[in-house]
Amino acid sequence: MISFKKSTEWGLFFSAWGAVTLLFQIPLATMILEDPQSLSLGSWDWPTFCLFCVLTFVGIPLLVGLFFWAFAAISERLSSLFFSVVVSFLFSMQLNFHILQFYFLKAEWRKFALLGIFLLLAVSLYRFRKGIDRILKSCAVLSLAVFLTFAFQAAPSGQGGSYQPTFLPTSSEGTAPVFFFTFEKLCNSYLTDGQGKILDRFPNLTRFVSGADYYPRTYANCTATVYSLKTLYSGRLLSSERNWTRYPNLRDIVGAKRRVFLVLDILTDYCNPRRNICLRAVGKTHRGLDIIVGWYKTYLLPIIPDPLEVRLTLLGWHFNPWFDLWARESASLKPGEQLQHVSGRKQFEALKEVLKKEGTAPNLYIMHNWISDGPDVKYSGFKQFSAEKYSKELEGARKNLAIFDRELGSFLEFLKQEGIYDRALIVVTSDTGYDAGARNVKGEEAIPAPPDLVSVFFALKRPGQKEGRVFRPVLRQIDVLPTLLKHLGIDPKPYRFEGTPVTDPQATFTLTEHPLDFLLTSEGVGVLHYRLEDPDGSFRKVR
Numbered sequence: 001m002i003s004f005k006k007s008t009e010w011g012l013f014f015s016a017w018g019a020v021t022l023l024f025q026i027p028l029a030t031m032i033l034e035d036p037q038s039l040s041l042g043s044w045d046w047p048t049f050c051l052f053c054v055l056t057f058v059g060i061p062l063l064v065g066l067f068f069w070a071f072a073a074i075s076e077r078l079s080s081l082f083f084s085v086v087v088s089f090l091f092s093m094q095l096n097f098h099i100l101q102f103y104f105l106k107a108e109w110r111k112f113a114l115l116g117i118f119l120l121l122a123v124s125l126y127r128f129r130k131g132i133d134r135i136l137k138s139c140a141v142l143s144l145a146v147f148l149t150f151a152f153q154a155a156p157s158g159q160g161g162s163y164q165p166t167f168l169p170t171s172s173e174g175t176a177p178v179f180f181f182t183f184e185k186l187c188n189s190y191l192t193d194g195q196g197k198i199l200d201r202f203p204n205l206t207r208f209v210s211g212a213d214y215y216p217r218t219y220a221n222c223t224a225t226v227y228s229l230k231t232l233y234s235g236r237l238l239s240s241e242r243n244w245t246r247y248p249n250l251r252d253i254v255g256a257k258r259r260v261f262l263v264l265d266i267l268t269d270y271c272n273p274r275r276n277i278c279l280r281a282v283g284k285t286h287r288g289l290d291i292i293v294g295w296y297k298t299y300l301l302p303i304i305p306d307p308l309e310v311r312l313t314l315l316g317w318h319f320n321p322w323f324d325l326w327a328r329e330s331a332s333l334k335p336g337e338q339l340q341h342v343s344g345r346k347q348f349e350a351l352k353e354v355l356k357k358e359g360t361a362p363n364l365y366i367m368h369n370w371i372s373d374g375p376d377v378k379y380s381g382f383k384q385f386s387a388e389k390y391s392k393e394l395e396g397a398r399k400n401l402a403i404f405d406r407e408l409g410s411f412l413e414f415l416k417q418e419g420i421y422d423r424a425l426i427v428v429t430s431d432t433g434y435d436a437g438a439r440n441v442k443g444e445e446a447i448p449a450p451p452d453l454v455s456v457f458f459a460l461k462r463p464g465q466k467e468g469r470v471f472r473p474v475l476r477q478i479d480v481l482p483t484l485l486k487h488l489g490i491d492p493k494p495y496r497f498e499g500t501p502v503t504d505p506q507a508t509f510t511l512t513e514h515p516l517d518f519l520l521t522s523e524g525v526g527v528l529h530y531r532l533e534d535p536d537g538s539f540r541k542v543r
Contacts, residue, residue, distance in 0.1 A: 011133055012079060013069040018136030019083075020061040021143040023090045028056065028299045029150040046156055048288030055292065057147040061140075080129055088121035090303055097302035176463040176488070178254055179365045179426045182232060183404065184225070184340070184373035186430035186457040188216065190397045196470070201402060204409025208428065210468045212461035215475040215502070219511075219532070220432050220456045222519040228431045228477060229368065235481035235497035238519055238527075248495050250481055254488065255364040261354055263347045263367040341403055344371020348411045360420055368431065371407055374400030376434045377452055425463050427484060430456035454518065454532065462487050473507040476516055517542070 044052070071079035096114050125132050191205065192198055196216030198206045222228040227238050233250040251260055301309070301319040309319065330339050347369050354365075375396035408428070415421035434452045458475060460483070475483070478499030482492035486501040500514070516532040531542045 009069050009072040011137070012072045012083065013065040014140045015133045015136040016065040016068040016083065017061045017143065018139030018141075019087050019090075020064050021146060022136070022139045023087065023094065024060065024299070025056060025143060025146050027094060027302075028295065029146055029154075031298060032295060033150070033153050044156060044288060044291050048291055049154070049156055051288070052292050052295070053147065053151065057143060061143065081126055084122050084125035084129075087125055088118050091121055092118040093303040093305070175362050175423070177360065177362055177365065177420060177424045178258075178484075178488070179424055180250060180254075180367075180484075181426070181428050182229060182368045182431045183428070184370040184430070185376065185432060185434050186372055186401075186404075187377075187397075187433045187452045188218070188455040188457055189377070189452050190394070190401055191457055192216065199398070201398065202405040204405045204412065205428075207409070208412060208426075208461065209459050211465055212426070212459045213465075213469050213471060213505070215458045215460075215471045215473075217472065218429070218456050218458035218475045219454045219477070219516045219518075220430065221477040221517060222521075223432055223453065224519070224521045225431045227519055227521075231477045232429070232431070232480050235478050235492075235495070235499045237478060237498055237517055250366070250484075251364070253481075253485065253490065253495065259358075259361065259363045261351075261358075261363060261365045263351050263365070263369075338374070340370045340373045344369045344404070345407060347371075348407055352411070352414055355415075355418060355420060359418070360423060372401055372404040423463055424461070425484070425487060426461040427459075427480070429458040429480065432456070454516065460484065460487065469505045471502065471505045471507075473502050473504070473509050474511050474514055474516075475502050476514065478517075479514075 068079055068083055071082065092114055095117065096110075100110050100114060188196070191202060196214075198209060200206070220228055221231045221237055231237060234247055236247060297319045304312070304319070313319075326339065329343070333339060333342060347367055351365065351367060375393065377390060377393045377397055412421065412426075415424065415426075433454055433456050458480065476499060478497065479502050480499070482495075482497045482499050482501040483503060485492045485495075486503050492501055512533050518530045518532055520528040520530055529542050531540050533540070
């Protein structure tokens with residue numbers, strides 16, 4: 001007969017609850033509030049959010065607590081030992097994921113250090129159970145505080161983790177609709193002849209540039225899409241160790257007194273239903289339960305040992321929730337169709353339907369479209385393959401971009417037919433260059449700077465603009481938002497951007513005067529920070 005009356009059993013129940021708070025609720029809540037892209041706060045509705053909160057802050061800790069409660073009733077010693085092992089494992093694996101693996105991925109001693117930390121924790125927890133229990137019971141009390149903080153930040157009707165500026169620009173309502181479009185991997189070398197002239201095979205892009213401000217010397221500050229979009233939207237770099245959501249961004253400033261429409265490919269945390277209308281051109285089969293499962297999968301990633309993760313991945317059990325969505329979307333494709341092309345067309349069509357209803361209203365339209373994603377020029381490290389193979393890869397990339405050019409041209413023609421084009425401010429740019437070579441970087445002090453990695457497309461058409469202008473000064477992604485504000489008549493200075501507006505086509509400053517701080521993502525090391533002062537030279541590692 002099992003008895004649940006002993007104080008030891010109750011103590012273990014609350015200790016288990018506290019351990020869940022400390023090692024599950026707090027990391028998961030932090031992950032959701034700070035996550036750059038994987039899943040969206042704005043994606044869930046009230047039923048999904050409530051179910052997630054009930055499971056996370058009541059259901060799971062209650063089940064774990066009852067398990068150890070019952071276990072203690074059977075064998076106090078075994079339950080105490082098992083509890084110590086589980087807590088030590090969770091703590092050491094998260095320590096490994098966030099610190100050891102991030103900074104010492106290739107270090108031979110990392111596995112031994114991890115094992116040592118685990119054993120030390122397990123022995124300490126078992127040996128000093130009473131003191132540890134008091135700490136964990138205190139953590140159980142924190143569960144309510146964690147829930148209240150999380151609910152305030154992440155509820156569908158809340159702020160969604162986005163900073164609301166205390167000052168709002170008086171001129172942001174304007175009269176011009178603003179279109180801010182980013183496309184995957186628009187490398188200048190794919191689109192131009194090397195001197196900045198757009199190739200004849202991209203007639204619609206050429207036509208757009210002929211009546212816009214074109215910046216042929218534009219550089220990406222990041223190789224990863226997520227970080228690059230943050231830079232474009234916020235005018236700040238991750239390398240400055242600032243949380244971009246604590247500062248006004250594109251939506252908060254330009255859309256402060258406008259309706260904001262976001263046309264999404266699958267998911268993004270840039271969506272906040274309270275202030276924006278999110279058009280999910282694809283991923284419509286994404287259900288509320290998928291969001292919950294996706295977040296739990298994302299949490300599991302730090303605590304699953306690498307060998308087990310590899311085996312589960314081979315069996316088709318992915319920890320990246322995007323894979324489930326991609327698989328679902330891909331299953332509906334017709335023979336010969338490619339997901340990025342179908343997705344891109346759907347986004348353009350969805351936006352057209354909105355514009356037919358909105359007319360010439362001065363809204364803000366944001367779209368990240370990956371119709372341009374496809375065959376890329378590959379690098380081995382940063383060393384190019386043979387000239388013949390390079391030429392073949394480059395031709396494949398340009399052929400793929402012809403689809404992007406056609407669809408962009410069709411959309412711009414639609415804007416003209418609807419009487420929107422002349423009055424609109426339109427930004428067409430890239431999130432990143434091609435970054436596959438960066439994945440093999442091992443942390444060398446200096447690495448080559450291939451143009452495909454850093455040189456990207458950027459053009460901006462001002463309201464009423466008829467003649468095109470070519471800007472020779474350097475433009476970095478951190479300069480894009482302040483430049484956009486300047487053209488809208490909004491003073492960028494109060495927002496304390498790291499970039500500066502570039503609105504004089506005759507300016508002559510170079511990377512030496514405005515160096516490119518570059519965030520490089522690498523499988524070998526993690527995130528590396530470089531500075532490029534000369535496009536013909538090399539990156540210099542700065543941290």
